Amino acid sequence: MKWYLMMMAAMVCMSAQVCMAVPVAEKFFVVRVVNYDRTTAVAIKSETDLKKTQAEITAEAALYPKAIENAKKEWKKDADFGKKPFPSTSIGKRKCDAVGTPFPSAEKAETKRSELATRDAEMAAKKTQHDAAKAATMKKEDARKNADSAKEKEGQDAKAVELFTQELARLKPDAGKK
Numbered sequence: 001m002k003w004y005l006m007m008m009a010a011m012v013c014m015s016a017q018v019c020m021a022v023p024v025a026e027k028f029f030v031v032r033v034v035n036y037d038r039t040t041a042v043a044i045k046s047e048t049d050l051k052k053t054q055a056e057i058t059a060e061a062a063l064y065p066k067a068i069e070n071a072k073k074e075w076k077k078d079a080d081f082g083k084k085p086f087p088s089t090s091i092g093k094r095k096c097d098a099v100g101t102p103f104p105s106a107e108k109a110e111t112k113r114s115e116l117a118t119r120d121a122e123m124a125a126k127k128t129q130h131d132a133a134k135a136a137t138m139k140k141e142d143a144r145k146n147a148d149s150a151k152e153k154e155g156q157d158a159k160a161v162e163l164f165t166q167e168l169a170r171l172k173p174d175a176g177k178k
Contacts, residue, residue, distance in 0.1 A: 027102035028109040030116065034095040037161045042099075042116045044109045053096045061093055063171045070167040071160065081159055090157040091164050 027047045034040050045053065072086045099116060103109040138146065 025104060027104065028106050029098040029102050030100060030109050030112045031096050031098050032116070034092065036091050036094060036164060037157065038090075038092045040120065042113050042120065044106060044113050045096075047102070050096070050098065057094050057096055060168060060172075063168055064093060067164055067168040067171055070170070071163040074163045074167065075160065078159070081156060084156065087153075087156050087160045090160055 029045050029047065029050050031043055031045050031050060031053075032040055033043060033053075068088055068091065071091075072088070075086045076082050100112065103112065135146070
């Protein structure tokens with residue numbers, strides 16, 4: 001019985017040495033990145049880049065409430081937007097999620113990325129067509145009002161995201177000092 005245990009221990013040691021000698025191939029991930037303004041992008045990241053990006057996003061998430069609070073204060077100081085409520089719902093948290101499984105090469109990952117980007121573009125085009133068809137069925141006056149209010153909301157949202165990113169940038173250097 002002892003010889004059997006010794007033989008098993010020797011085999012485990014040898015397999016561990018063989019496993020350590022084999023270099024680990026780099027993996028590539030297709031990731032969907034969602035920004036603060038809720039725009040999405042599909043990109044390719046290596047495993048180390050993905051981990052770095054996810055760590056950065058986690059650090060930013062800790063600063064998110066304070067950055068929103070500071071952006072609201074700056075919003076109230078603005079002459080054009082100060083009297084309107086701050087559109088905090090238009091600022092989303094950044095996300096970086098891997099889509100599917102890792103790929104052994106960047107070329108294979110690029111194929112998947114281009115498929116996803118094409119699909120996203122097709123979905124955006126369908127939404128635009130749907131919105132255009134909806135606008136065509138509305139009365140001209142209502143359509144004009146909706147278009148004007150949508151442009152105003154886009155301007156407010158863009159200003160809110162701009163203020164938020166400025167405040168986040170101010171807070172980032174302080175994050176390492178705590």
